[in-house]
Amino acid sequence: MPEEQSIDIQKVANLARIALTDEEKSKLSGQLDSILGYINKLNELDTSNVDPTAHPHSVFNVWREDKAEGELPIEEALKNVPEQRQNMIVVPKVVE
Amino acid sequence: MEYEAVIGLEVHVQIKTESKIFSGCRAGYGYEPNELVDPVVLGLPGALPVMNKAALDGIIKAGLAFKCTVPDWCKWDRKNYFYPDSPNNYQITQYDQPICQGGEVEIELSGDSRAEMGEHKSIKLTRIHLENDVGKLNHFADDSLVDYNRAFTPLMEIVSEPDMHSGEEAFAFLTSIRQTMIYCGVSDCDMEKGQMRADANISVRPIGETTLGAKIELKNLNSITGVKNGIEYEIKRQIRELKKGNSITQATWRWNADLGRTELMREKEDAHDYRYFPDPDLLPVRIDDEWRKRIQAEIPELPFEKQRRFMEEYDLPYTITSVLIPDRALSEFFEEAAKKEPASAKAIGNYVTNDLLRELAESGRTLADCKITPSHLLSLVEAVDKGTITKQIAKDVFVEMFQMGELAGEIIERKGLKPDFDDDQVKAWCREAIDENPKPVEDFRSGNDKALNALLGQVMKKSRGKANPQSVNQVLRELLN
Amino acid sequence: MGEELQFKTAGELSDLLKGGSVSSVEIVQAFIDRVESVDDRVRAFNSYDAEDALAQARASDERRAKAERLGELDGIPVGLKDNLAVKGQPLTCSSKILESFVSPYDGTCIQKLKANGAILWGRLNMDEFAMGSSTENSGTHTTSNPWDLDRIPGGSSGGSAAAVAACETPVALGSDTGGSIRQPASHCGVVGLKPTYGRVSRYGLAAFASSLDQIGPIARNIDDAALLLNAISGYDPHDSTSYKIDVPDFRKAAADDSDRKWTIGLPKEYLEENSDAAAIKPVLDAIEFYKSQGIEFKEISLPHTEYAVATYYIIATAEASSNLARYDGIRYTSRAESFDGKDSIDIYHQSRALGFGEEVKRRVILGTYVLSSGYYDAYYLKAQKCRTLIRSDFERAFESVDAIMTPTSPTPATLKGAHAEDPLAMYLSDIYTISANLAGIPGLSLPCGYVDGLPVGLQVLGKPFKEDEILKLGWIFESAHAYKDHHPSL
Secondary structure (H helix, E strand, C coil), X not given: CCCCCCCXXXXXXXXXXXXXXXXXXXXXXXXXXXXXXXXXXHHHCCCCCCCXXXXXCCCCCCEECCCCCCXXXXXXXXXXXXXXXCXXXXXXXXXX | CCEEEEEEEEEEEECCCXXXXXXXXXXXXXXXXXXXXXXXXXXXXXXXXXXEHHHHHHHHHHHHHCCCECCCEECCEEEECCCCCCCCXXXXXXXXXXXXXXXXXXXXXXXXXXXXXXEEEEEEEEEEEEEECCXXXXXXXXXXXXXXXXXXXXXXXXXXXXXXXXXXXXXHHHHHHHHHXXXXXXXXXXXXXXXXXXXXXXXXXXXXXXXXXXXXXXXXXXXXXXXXXXXXXXXXXXXXXXHHCCCCCCEEEEEECCCCEEEEEEECCCCCCCCCEECCCCCCEECCHHHHXXXXXXXXXXXXXXXXXXHHHCCCXXXXXXXXXXXXXXXXXXXXXXXXXXXXXXXXXXXXXXXXXXXXXXXXCCXXXXXXXXXXXXXXXHHHHCCXXXXXXXXXXXXXXXXXXXXXXXXXXXXXXXXXXXXXXXXXXXXXXXXXXXXXXXXXHCCCHHHHHHHHHHHHHHCCCXXXXXXXXXXXXXXXX | CCCCHHHCCHHHHHHHHHHCCCCHHHHHHHHHHHHHHHHHHHCCEEECCHHHHHHHHHHHHHHHHCCCCCCCCCCCEEEEECCECCCCCECCCCCHHHCCCECCCCCHHHHHHHHHCCEEEEEECCCHHHCCCCCCCCCCCCCCECCXXXXXXXXXXXXXXXXXXXXXXXXXXXXXXXCCCHHHHHHHCCEEEECCCCCECXXXXXXXXXXXXXXXXXXXXXXXXXXXXXXXXXXXXXXXCCCCCCCCCHHHHHCCCCCCCCEEEEECCCCCCCCCHHHHHHHHHHHHHHHHCXXXXXXXXXXXXXXXXXXXXXXXHHHHHHHHHHCXXXXXXXXCCCCCCCCCCHHHHHHHHHHCCHHHXXXXXXXXXXXCXXXXXXXXXXXXXXXXXXXXXXXXXXXXXXXXXEECCCCCCCECCCCCCCHHHHHHCCHHHHHHHHHCCCEEEEEEEEECCEEEEEEEEECCCCHHHHHHHHHHHHCCCCHXXXXXXX
């Protein structure tokens, strides 16, 4: 685990699609550095021979049969959409 | 300096299932916008994915058909990125444990002529994995509209090694994938309906060079022909640039089919950070030998295997197999008749690929709902073999069979097509023809073999077309000697 | 009678309904009146629809008149944390980004409650997207602890716990990812149970951390908690992570009188000297009580305890950063009215900036970071391995004990604003509850006394799928004490 690092807040905020003010950035930066410093204590543990826990119970092959079970009626589906046209959701043109 | 192109394809193929890959919502195409949605498909708060077993069966079938290794375990990962067509702003996919590894696709290139089978090659695959498809964005001047009908359709991603070297090979690759998927019942691979999509990675390098050149990712290849044309154009473009002394910068380009050229879409930005991690909502998949065996048993004889066998077992020429093979139902229809009369396989093949297809096209019917069955073909072939009717008349009988559904014998009876004369009569007509046409006789006797056709034509007329041309030919030659 | 209905338990109300001495409409009206009388101070509710509740009550009365009662909860209000999907009702998760969202579907627990005839009652306040331990991170308002209105009710199911404690609903559902049912139950002097991971379906629970979240009951006594757990448990084909296992009758199990010899583990790491003994005195007294009943206690070690908070905050924030990506301002959430830049990607940035509160931003950014390129192995993978070690601690402990007892929280409810500038301190206060979520085991908090007039909770942790055992152990204490009958004066 990286011993001394500081989060590049702007880079991560971009990845997370959250705009931060300069004030927020500097406040968060300090808080997250201290949280990360705390989290680094996991370095004390030797986990070289340990398997990760992906799920609390070892279950596999959970599936359903291929049957159409029903759809949401379109009024319900679009109920919360801020803007719609021709039964489609209007979204800003996002640069590909 | 000569250059060669190195091409890899990423092909997305929708698996044909009744419901979607992680939800019980109906899967389909051509519905009203946002008709095929439910909380999972819309990515609503509290929605959870549940695997569709048929999607797993489908991809295992595809993997085994392409000779992939299907390991004992695979799992699901989240690929995190924001885009309006993605309901959760993450895609459920398989990152480091794909369900199919390796594999290969046999392709057939064009022969020197249409009658000749071209070279067969094997294109290696890297992997095939399963993921959810996303919605469809319709772009307008100032905004875009999203339709989530397509979202969560099961999608296979087939990744090839950079093993192809031309647009033609890419075309053959996609054709082969499509044929195999149709044979297996996994997908119809209709590119117009978005059931198959392809992106190409193209680079060029001097022949003999072993390191790869900078690669261009080419998108917007919306048809199989578009793939071929787009790749060919791009290869030429890159070679032109290099010859000018410019270098190729890794970037994403798009094929503009209307203008017939490729265009820069975006420079290579920082590689996306997808923050892959195992999806905590889904459990791993364990595949045992029994499952693999069961799926393997469902795989039919594949297109090229069938083609090879038809050519060997029935001595069919490529002109016939190249029409039969792409259509599994047609091939099986052919074989049902041919295996009963293997000696007449070629004739049967001809009837199927010429007469039957023509009648189907003209009538708008399908093989399944037309009146012709393999027994009909056999009845026709038998009538010709026995000499009851000529090949020429057989063609008319076929049309009648197609329309009325009667067997050949019934039609021959009904229309009085049997010859109502004997060999002596034929001989008599031949003598008449010889007597009545001195010029062709003279020409024939002086070495013009083709002059016999005029006499033959006369005899055919006298017999109202019912005489057997081969026998008439023989009798005339005997008489003229 | 009508004025006292709100002080009755769900079990008692069910008996009254069965006996015909009271109607569901009377019951619901009593709770509506109670809410109108005290919620101006407690502020447990984000919203409630009195008309709808009464309509549900009338339907219940009609069923009962035809002897067609659906289940034990038929006619009884169940309060709902505002992250549970109910068709036609708001689903805000106490976040501005969902402030206008109305769910078009019912989650599985809700379907089960409807099938039972329960009255779905209100939308209860919470820390935004369940991220917090005080309900101060709510994007709507802060709920007050009914025992002391200047103090936090705990979180993130603060609204649910406060509503039950203040008798605004007989029972409620909450959700627990790192202690969010148990800790507020402890702070508010009520019973809260986090089931084994997979016991209850998560379909319809707005996800925070998928491998840790569970829905569970908050109630005034063990019997009611068991009653609610009966109604909501069971494998669900809509939730791949729900477990195929039989559901016992938890009510029967809790009241079971058989003479079983219990061995309870006391984790030495939990009770080490850095714990404020005065703050957990009622817990220590409770342990003495159990001993007096012939129950054996032994010291156990959970050596990886000190790594639990760090492990949790990596896994939970990573999963949350992905689960909250869907709240993007594009499709069904609040959208920023104006945004600068010609690059429309900006609408994501602005909508999420405006829609998410500070704690949510903090965790989403931390979670995004730990998953980002180059850091996955060091953080997320590492944390999953530490999680295995923590699980093994419990597996080993349960080889020699039936259950484990600990305090639920290191201190009783703190004053509002106490941790405002120190998120890390807030995270560390989850130390006793967090491990149960990492290990996937069930945990119960029940009131066991007071410190300076503030309720203190005893936590009982059990083996996987042994909710019946921890309920039974809780019942042993409860039946000998009167805490369940205490109400804060409001």
